[in-house]
Amino acid sequence: MLTQFRRKPLLLMLAVIVLAVSLWPAGAMAYVPYDTNYRDSYKRLVWTQSAYNPVEVMGREIYIPDPKDPSKQVFSPLVQPKDLFIDEKDNIYIADSGNNRIVQLDPDGKLVRILDVKESPMKKPEGLFIDGKGDIYVADTGNKRVIRLDSNGKLLKEYKRPESKFLPEAFKYDPIKLVVDKRGFLYIATLGGYQGLLQLDPEGNFQSFFGANKTEFSVMDAFKRMVYTREMYLREISKLPGSVASVTIDKGGLIYTATKEIATGQIKKLNIAGKDLLSAKDEYTDKVTTKAFGEVRFPPSDKNQKPQLSDLTVDSDGNITAIDSTLKYVNQYDATGNLLFYWGGDVSASATKLGVVKTPSAIANNSKNELFILDEENNAVQRFRLSEFGALVHQANQLTQEGRYEDSEKYWQEVLRLNAYYTPAVLGLAKAAYKKGEFEKAQALFKEAGFVQGYSDAFWQIRLIWFQKHFGLLMNVVIFGLILLLLFNRFTRKAAWRQKWRKRERSKNRLVIQLKHVFYILKHPIDGFSAIRYENKGSMASSMILLLAGMIAFGIMRVATDFTFNPNVVLEISMITVFTQFAVVWVGWVVANYLISTIYRGEGRFRDVIYGTSYAVFPFVIVGLPLTLLSSVMTLSEGAIYNFLENALYGWVFLLVFWKVQSMQNYGVGETAVNIVLSMITMTILGVLIFITFGLSNELWDFFYSVYQEVTIR
Incomplete structure (x- = not known):
């Protein structure tokens, strides 16, 4: 009796194992001497079943x-x-x-x-x-x-x-x-x-x-x-x-x-x-x-x-x-x-x-x-x-290739159940959802799959439906708002508080005046930068404030621009990384430009280069932030407009930097162009030298540390 009692747990365990093996999907236990992979739209490596x-x-x-x-x-x-x-x-x-x-x-x-x-x-x-x-x-x-x-x-x-x-x-x-x-x-x-x-x-x-x-x-x-x-x-x-x-x-x-x-x-x-x-x-x-x-x-x-x-x-x-x-x-x-x-698989092994x-x-x-x-x-x-997984993918993909998106949905769902990271399944389900008119679901799936065109098309449909549904209300609000604005302007034109507002005294705070000067620079760049150089219209405080504002605006552009125009947003770009990149480029430019200007008959001081370069990045604030908001309501159909505005933004910053060098260093147009080219070359050389220096420093540290270990052990 005792022997039978001891055998029961063993028999029960064997029965469970046999049952589990019988229920395990066919082919799931097959061993293959190689890894099967997929690489998604963001070049990330994904392991799959064979x-x-x-x-x-x-x-x-x-x-x-x-x-x-x-x-x-x-x-x-x-x-x-x-x-x-x-x-x-x-x-x-x-x-x-x-x-x-x-x-x-x-x-x-x-x-x-x-x-x-x-x-x-x-x-x-x-x-x-x-x-x-x-x-x-x-x-x-x-x-x-x-x-x-x-x-x-x-x-x-x-x-x-x-x-x-x-x-x-x-x-x-x-x-x-x-x-x-x-x-x-x-x-x-x-x-x-x-x-x-x-x-x-x-x-x-x-x-x-x-x-x-x-x-x-x-x-x-x-x-x-x-x-x-x-x-x-x-x-x-x-x-x-x-x-x-x-x-x-x-x-x-x-x-x-x-x-x-x-x-x-x-x-x-x-x-x-x-x-x-x-x-x-x-x-x-x-x-x-x-x-x-x-x-x-x-x-x-x-x-x-x-x-x-x-x-x-x-x-x-x-x-x-x-x-x-x-x-x-x-x-x-x-x-x-x-x-x-x-x-x-590994082909280095001697055995086949x-x-x-x-x-x-x-x-x-x-x-x-x-x-x-x-x-x-x-x-x-x-x-x-x-394999069963491969056959399932082929069947689902074949239906998708033939345009039978709804028929492929159940197969893609099974593929995704077997491998939640297999992007073609997500893309197949996105196309099926789009075909069925489930545009919000399709948009989310297209984004997950990294397919920009599909994401944009789904959003275009969502936007169209929203406008069709709310167009009447939207127009009524606009018309009513315009009427209110006209009435407000008509009946308050001679009001005492408006007269007082018009005659208000301008702020005499120096920092405020220096910050406001950036708007004058946007209208009259050469005169504005000259005023910083000769009329003390800029300071370290105002420059750092504007630089910080430009850096934050640039960071927001990088991390908050809609997926349609910035697919890398899915990869969760770090603001710290963006700030670091911006700061490194800014510092490198300031140092390189000052060195070249000193050698190349420039008249500007080091602080002038700092002030001018800080003021020159302000377009990121007044154009970059609105452009980031605008990207969330645009599709690829309006991509030409977005790209024009984005290129215009970077072009504007470049022109401000150009005019800053020209006015502060007292150059002609040709001399300014030569200065900028030489500054960019110098900035590149400085970057390479710093990289090599850090590399050699690490090697030197490792050498001294290994010598120290040898001495302490002996």
Whole structure:
């Protein structure tokens, strides 16, 4: 009896564990050797559940007949495989570059056949494509050609370097990747081909270059163009656009390219006219901007290492998945180029783990939207299947992409329940709320998601509804107020108290007079600043008051401007940080400007520079504060008005500083401009020197402290 009594708690505990395991969501306990992440609109890193789970490794068990004894089988592994393609029947084709052959596996990863084209042997093939008829196109890189085989592996045609007067003589024809559209036109990525994809017709005639990248043009390039002579500029090393590293095509005929050596537009989605459909209009202007692709979880130890997207694939939902050959990440974006997930594991370990790809060289997907990644170092293919979380995100996002926002709502709610920090779910729910007319809810969700355009659109609807509801009352109040004002003015015009107010004595308090002088400066800046210099219209007390007022106004602008025009307000900007930045810039300018003015024949004293610079920031008070209030009732539709006022504010402050230097230092216009430029350069140099000094001081302190520790220990 005692033994049974002691066993009951143990049995009860086992029963609870079994019940908990049975109720745990499927896949939730699956272990994956990598972290899956997302980066939100504010570039904050978010950990998510795994989007894909590794399933198996394929392509390792390849046996072929022994050439010496066909009755026997010999092991013939993949060697430096370069490309991967999955046809409509989910058969897997591998460009086995090291063995100069094509390996075909069935959907389960079992060997079907080896294609080596004995009548015209391949040499280092790096690209593959199978069209709808089953014809096999191979980028036979070592032989500088593309070959076309029928479904049985028989050579049908070879595409060598086309003869065309439009093809530059310097063009090197080394095909590495290719696709073929429904017309039979070939789009070939060549090694170092900065001109774009080489487009050939079905007969192999040159048509054009397609989807070329643009050359990046920096500020230094613009400077060189202005100051260099033609001979000097011609001696410069030519800047070339990045060459296309890989290409794929979707069922709709849109062509996707991946490029390594550029900072933006690494992935392009090109229509038949070569227009990039992933480029988007900026939320604040009509200017088309190019997105940046390739994610980084943490800055790499080698700062020169940057994302290098070497291959990509597009699934049946239009989601784009690209592999990073440098940082070893897998990056997935939706059909419009918005990030969904990215993941990667530790590739430094010597042992190979299922799910960790050491050297990804190619990626493809099958009809089930499973991912297959070719590992060049391990000579194998890894298969990844969508997790329940990943499938849920794909389903919800697909409905959103199709404009079925209300249908997607329940799926996004489930995604958000599983991961409260996954921003695409918040954005999907915001779009659903907007579609249903729940504009206040949509506005809050758009703000949480960091989507300014949606936030602005929702507020526009809220504002419109409010005006429609209160317009009559608002107009009645305005008209009644104007009538009251007219009557008040008419009947009190000759009142004794108004006469007394008009004849009131002006304040004789010196500080008040000095503070009022700022308004005279706004109207007559040169005379006003001269009065500070020669008529003592300014003092340390008035200057510090105006400086403090300008600093507070600037801080309020930074932290209280509405989300529409200041998305960073969500990040809770610290007023202390803003004040510190303002004070550092102000002090740096005052010191630098005084030093330059002293050297450059200036007449102003140090206190004049302090007084004048303090008075010059007053526009932040009289324009910045009203502009901050105005931002809360404006939308992006009125963005041009807001931007004009904001730019006018900073322009006004700059002009006041300019006139302050001119009048107080007794300069001409040209001398003033030179003074300001030299002051800004000096301020920059001072900042760098202070930074270096503090850095060296810390190092010196650490050195003395380590010496002290050594002495005390011994």
